[in-house]
Every structure is written in C-alpha cells, then in structure tokens.
Amino acid sequence: MAEIQLRNIGKRWGSFVGVDNFDLTIADKEFLVLLGPSGCGKTTTMRMIAGLEDATEGDILVDGQRVNDMEPKDRDVAMVFQSYALYPNLNVYENIRFPLRVRGVDPSTHDEKVRRASAMVELDDFLHRKPAELSGGQRQRVALARAIVRQPNVFLMDEPLSNLDAKLRVSTRAQIKNLSHELAVTTIYVTHDQIEAMTLADRVVIMKRGVVQQVGTPVDIYDRPANAFVASFIGNPAMNLVEGEISGGTFRAKHVEISGLNVPDGTITLGFRAEDANVAESGGQINAPIYTMELLGDATMVSVRIGGALVSVKADKNYRAEIDETVSISVAPEQCHLFDATTGARVGS
Amino acid sequence: MATQLETRMTPVKAISFALVGLWLLIAAFPFLWTFWGSFKVQADFFSKADWTNALWGTNTTEETGGAFTGAGYHGAWITEEFWQNVINSGIVVFFTVIISLTFGTLGGYALARSGFRYAFWLLMAALVFRAMPHITLVSGYLLPFFEWNIWGHLPTTIIVLVAINQPFTLWMLHSFFLNIPKDMDESAMVDGCTRFQAFRHVIVPVMWPGVITTGLFSFLLAYNDFAVTAMLLSEENETIIPAINSFLGTTQVEGKVMYAVAAVVSATAPLFVLILFFQRQIVSGMTAGAVKG
Numbered sequence: 001m002a003e004i005q006l007r008n009i010g011k012r013w014g015s016f017v018g019v020d021n022f023d024l025t026i027a028d029k030e031f032l033v034l035l036g037p038s039g040c041g042k043t044t045t046m047r048m049i050a051g052l053e054d055a056t057e058g059d060i061l062v063d064g065q066r067v068n069d070m071e072p073k074d075r076d077v078a079m080v081f082q083s084y085a086l087y088p089n090l091n092v093y094e095n096i097r098f099p100l101r102v103r104g105v106d107p108s109t110h111d112e113k114v115r116r117a118s119a120m121v122e123l124d125d126f127l128h129r130k131p132a133e134l135s136g137g138q139r140q141r142v143a144l145a146r147a148i149v150r151q152p153n154v155f156l157m158d159e160p161l162s163n164l165d166a167k168l169r170v171s172t173r174a175q176i177k178n179l180s181h182e183l184a185v186t187t188i189y190v191t192h193d194q195i196e197a198m199t200l201a202d203r204v205v206i207m208k209r210g211v212v213q214q215v216g217t218p219v220d221i222y223d224r225p226a227n228a229f230v231a232s233f234i235g236n237p238a239m240n241l242v243e244g245e246i247s248g249g250t251f252r253a254k255h256v257e258i259s260g261l262n263v264p265d266g267t268i269t270l271g272f273r274a275e276d277a278n279v280a281e282s283g284g285q286i287n288a289p290i291y292t293m294e295l296l297g298d299a300t301m302v303s304v305r306i307g308g309a310l311v312s313v314k315a316d317k318n319y320r321a322e323i324d325e326t327v328s329i330s331v332a333p334e335q336c337h338l339f340d341a342t343t344g345a346r347v348g349s
Numbered sequence: 350m351a352t353q354l355e356t357r358m359t360p361v362k363a364i365s366f367a368l369v370g371l372w373l374l375i376a377a378f379p380f381l382w383t384f385w386g387s388f389k390v391q392a393d394f395f396s397k398a399d400w401t402n403a404l405w406g407t408n409t410t411e412e413t414g415g416a417f418t419g420a421g422y423h424g425a426w427i428t429e430e431f432w433q434n435v436i437n438s439g440i441v442v443f444f445t446v447i448i449s450l451t452f453g454t455l456g457g458y459a460l461a462r463s464g465f466r467y468a469f470w471l472l473m474a475a476l477v478f479r480a481m482p483h484i485t486l487v488s489g490y491l492l493p494f495f496e497w498n499i500w501g502h503l504p505t506t507i508i509v510l511v512a513i514n515q516p517f518t519l520w521m522l523h524s525f526f527l528n529i530p531k532d533m534d535e536s537a538m539v540d541g542c543t544r545f546q547a548f549r550h551v552i553v554p555v556m557w558p559g560v561i562t563t564g565l566f567s568f569l570l571a572y573n574d575f576a577v578t579a580m581l582l583s584e585e586n587e588t589i590i591p592a593i594n595s596f597l598g599t600t601q602v603e604g605k606v607m608y609a610v611a612a613v614v615s616a617t618a619p620l621f622v623l624i625l626f627f628q629r630q631i632v633s634g635m636t637a638g639a640v641k642g
Contacts, residue, residue: 050535050539051538051539052535052539071538071543072535072538072539073538073539073540073541073542073543077539078539078540079536079539081532081535081536082532083530083532085530085532085533085535085536087533087537087551087554087555089554089555098537098540098550099540099541102537102540102541102542102546102550103540103541146540156539
C-alpha cells in the first residue's frame with residue numbers, strides 16, 4: 001500500500017534547473033512511466049523519490065507521510081538500476097538475499113523468500129553463479145529479483161531494459177508487465193523509449209528540460225498530445241508536423257491544402273499520424289513528389305518533403321511507386337492535430 | 350595448439366630471446382653477486398688484488414677452511430643484534446601500512462564520492478605534498494621533535510612516514526574508488542544499508558585488490574625509507590636500512606662491511622617472497638580500470 005504525492009518538487013544545482021515544479025499524485029498500485037529525452041529530469045525525479053537526491057523544493061509524501069528527510073533505507077523502496085548494480089563478490093543467491101540480510105529480516109525466512117523471488121524471474125538454475133558469469137538478461141533478472149524479494153512499498157526502475165538487445169528487451173518487457181500485475185505494487189519506471197512507456201504504463205508523464213509536458217494514459221497521450229513536443233516524441237514514426245497558415249478554416253502550406261478545420265486564422269503547426277493518412281489515386285489534400293519509400297513488411301512507408309519536414313504515410317503493403325513521382329495523400333481534417341506555431345501548445349479540440 | 354609457424358625459430362625471435370636473456374642477466378647480476386659474496390670474507394668480496402677472488406673465495410678458504418662462510422650473517426644477526434632492527438622495521442612498517450590504509454580508504458572513498466569542489470583541491474594539495482622530497486618534512490620536524498623530547502622513538506617515525514605516504518594512498522585509493530560505479534553504493538543504500546554499511550559490505554569487498562596494492566606500495570615505502578629513519582631514530586631504535594648504513598660506515602674496520610652485505614641479503618629476501626605471493630593482486634591492482642569488465 002503506497003500512494004505517493006509529489007508536491008511541487010524541484011531540483012536545482014546552482015542556477016541549473018534539473019526538475020521544475022513537479023506536482024503529481026501517484027495512486028496505490030499504479031504503474032507510472034516517466035518518459036522523456038535524456039537530460040529531461042526523469043531520473044532525477046525518481047532519485048528524489050528514492051532519497052538518493054535531495055529535493056531542493058517541495059514535499060514528497062508516501063501514504064501521507066513526508067519522507068524528504070528520510071534516508072533511502074527508511075523509505076521502503078526498491079530500485080532497479082540501469083547498470084543493474086549487482087554485488088560482484090556475491091553469488092546470485094546472496095545478491096537476492098542482501099536486502100533481507102541488511103534489514104535484519106528473520107533469517108529462517110530468507111531461503112523461502114529468495115527462492116520465491118528467483119522463481120518469479122526464472123533464475124532458479126543460476127543461484128550459485130557470480131554476476132560475472134551471467135548474461136545481460138540474467139543480470140537484469142537478478143536485479144529484479146533483488147528488488148521484489150522483500151516486497152517493498154514502491155518499485156523504482158531506472159531504464160532497466162536499455163542495456164539489453166532488442167529481442168531480449170521485448171521479452172523482459174513482457175515479464176515486467178506480468179510481474180507488476182502479479183505483485184500489484186506502486187511502480188515508477190523511467191525510460192526514454194516511448195514503446196516501453198506505451199506498453200507498460202497505466203499513466204505516462206512526459207518531461208522535457210525538467211518540466212512536465214503532459215500526464216495521461218498512453219491512449220490519451222497518443223490520441224491527444226498536449227503539445228507539439230509530445231506529438232513528435234510519441235509514436236513510431238513520430239507524428240508528421242507541417243508549418244503553415246490557416247485562413248477561413250483552411251490550412252495551406254506548399255503542396256498542402258486541408259479544409260474543414262475549425263480554428264481562428266493565423267500561423268499554425270498541423271500534425272497527423274502516418275497511419276491516419278492514406279495514399280489516394282488523386283484529389284488528396286497533399287500532392288507532392290515522393291522523397292523516399294520504405295518497405296516495412298506489413299506496410300509501405302511513403303515519405304514526402306514539405307518545407308523542411310519529412311511527412312510519412314503508411315500505405316498498403318503492395319503499394320509501389322518511384323521516387324520523385326507525384327503522390328496524392330488524403331488526410332481527414334478530424335484526424336489533424338493543431339498546435340500553436342510559437343508555443344507548440346495544442347489549439348482547438 | 351602450437352603450430353609449426355609458432356614454434357619455428359626466426360632470426361627476429363632469436364634476437365629477442367637473446368636481448369631478454371642479456372637484460373635478465375644484467376638486471377639480476379647485482380643481486381646474484383651480492384648473494385654469492387655474502388658468503389665470503391671481506392678480503393675476497395672487496396678484493397683489490399683480484400676480483401675473481403670473490404668468485405672462488407681464495408681468502409675465505411684460507412681464513413675459514415671452506416669456500417663459503419656464514420660469518421657475515423653470524424656477525425650481523427648475533428653480534429650486532431640485527432634482529433632488533435628487523436623487529437623495529439616490522440613495527441614501523443606494520444603501523445605505517447595500517448594507519449595509511451585506514452585513512453586512505455576512508456578519505457579516498459569520501460573524496461571519490463563527494464560532489465564538492467574542495468575534493469579536487471584537497472587532491473591537488475595532496476599531490477603537492479607527494480611531490481616534495483621526503484627530507485624536507487624531516488628538517489621541519491626535527492627541532493620540535495627535540496624540544497618535545499620525542500626524537501628517536503618509533504612512533505614519531507611512524508607518524509612522519511604516514512604523513513609522507515598518505516598523499517599517495519589517498520590518490521591511489523581515490524582512483525580505485527572512482528572505478529567502482531556509484532550505482533553500487535546507491536543500490537546498497539536503497540536495499541537497506543547506511544552509507545557506512547554500504548561502504549563496508551559492498552564497496553570494501555570489491556576494493557580488496559586496490560587495498561592490497563596500495564598497502565604493498567606503502568609497505569615498500571616504509572621498509573625502504575632511509576631519509577626519515579636515519580634522521581629520526583636513535584641508534585637502539587634503528588630500522589633495517591639505517592642499520593645497514595651504519596655497518597657500511599665502518600669500512601676501515603675489517604669485518605663489519607660483510608655484516609652489511611649479509612644484512613642486505615637478509616633484507617631483500619622477504620621482499621622477493623612478498624612480491625611473488627602478491628604478484629596477482631599487484632598486477633590486477635595496477636591494471637584495474639584500464640579495461641572495464
């Protein structure tokens with residue numbers, strides 16, 4: 001049971017702002033993902049919750065109790081580090097047992113707890129090995145087991161998958177999702193990978209330069225990005241963003257004309273997702289020469305250049321065309337997202 | 350498997366082997382020569398007439414009736430009570446190493462983990478002290494030591510040797526600690542350790558090669574020191590090196606020089622054993638951090 005409240009917390013190093021005015025309540029048993037590019041303050045936020053970094057402003061509350069001045073060991077959190085941080089002189093069994101040992105948990109229960117935790121991450125056969133004799137994925141699972149062995153109030157995971165190869169990342173991701181469902185413990189997960197965020201999170205917090213950009217469910221964030229930064233960060237490929245002018249409800253840029261948009265006149269950034277547009281025979285809203293074609297297997301990605309931006313559209317997997325051939329792309333106005341050209345904030349509904 | 354190519358003796362290989370062999374001979378010669386000569390009498394080992402006397406022991410045979418004699422060893426160890434100097438050396442070396450390592454590990458860890466700027470300046474100051482000739486420390490201390498009436502005692506020398514050695518141990522251990530990721534302490538702290546428990550249970554066990562290497566260099570410094578021990582110790586408290594020096598200082602009197610030669614061999618032998626015993630730790634310590642494992 002742990003509800004975490006972050007009340008306007010901030011972290012400054014001299015004049016440098018690491019995290020600015022972070023205000024959020026994380027519900028009990030929630031899986032929260034902090035997402036953003038490197039240097040956005042997501043790891044700092046997590047480290048402040050763990051107690052490894054002091055918040056220079058605001059209060060951190062766990063179940064209503066202020067923990068700002070508590071040592072990490074008294075906060076009852078468990079953390080998985082990006083580098084795993086296993087103890088190289090101890091074997092897997094002793095690594096997993098370490099938190100029990102230093103916390104003075106009744107020694108007669110250690111064996112059962114270690115075995116249960118190692119079974120959950122399928123490490124039973126490796127208990128006697130030293131970390132140096134394990135593969136990256138196995139080390140990662142030892143770190144997970146060490147975190148779950150004493151059933152903490154809160155799990156903190158700092159980019160736990162970023163050192164694994166692509167294939168292992170997918171299976172471990174699934175394992176973490178399953179574990180978090182089984183354990184039902186409040187989890188805060190830091191990543192820069194938007195796919196991890198989308199697949200794992202109950203809610204996602206997107207940060208940029210220490211400032212929270214948007215908080216919402218993955219669907220929210222994907223379907224209604226709060227600003228152009230979120231729109232360009234979430235989704236693969238990123239949302240297409242085109243600069244242009246709106247007058248009388250019609251968006252115009254070179255090669256582009258989309259009407260039926262219900263916003264005031266002015267300069268604007270228009271965005272739409274690759275899968276929300278189609279390649280048409282003719283009469284589409286965008287008519288431009290093809291810049292590149294990429295065969296993805298399940299679809300063909302057709303890209304054109306508008307202004308400086310690359311605009312990609314997912315076409316049928318059998319679609320073929322030559323580079324420099326003019327292609328016609330249809331985009332429904334209701335699939336378009338509009339952002340203020342200067343602030344990047346979402347405009348209209 | 351050794352292929353034919355690897356086992357074949359090429360001219361380059363032959364020259365390399367010859368050079369290495371020659372170097373080995375030149376490098377080992379002083380040791381072997383001293384070792385051999387330590388079983389001769391002074392008339393042979395320091396023979397002005399014919400240097401080959403040292404090889405064949407002409408005078409040794411004349412004087413003692415055999416080509417080898419233990420007279421030098423007997424004189425040094427029994428007559429001159431060299432064992433007392435060995436015990437003194439043991440005390441000085443032991444405490445210098447223990448004290449240097451205690452401060453060095455704690456201080457090196459603190460400096461490695463500190464985010465403050467003064468950590469850098471402390472290390473810079475340590476480097477300056479490291480660069481100073483040892484004798485400068487002694488000249489400064491000499492007068493107060495006389496006035497406080499603590500000159501000539503072993504603890505005084507230990508304090509000065511620690512002062513000389515500490516900058517080095519701080520630097521060396523500091524760089525070892527820097528090679529241990531910070532995540533490790535933090536992980537231990539989240540797992541339930543205090544800062545000190547994290548240091549003791551997690552960092553120190555990983556640090557052993559570094560501690561042993563640094564300890565060994567501290568040992569060698571204290572063991573081989575001459576400037577400090579010669580100036581600060583009274584005759585009855587002398588350690589090995591100044592004792593050997595005083596044997597050598599009496600070349601006019603027949604016999605005592607051979608005590609020095611025997612004492613030198615006695616003083617070198619434990620070093621060989623030590624280096625052979627710890628060579629794995631020394632090598633791993635010296636190359637730690639070169640490659641990230």
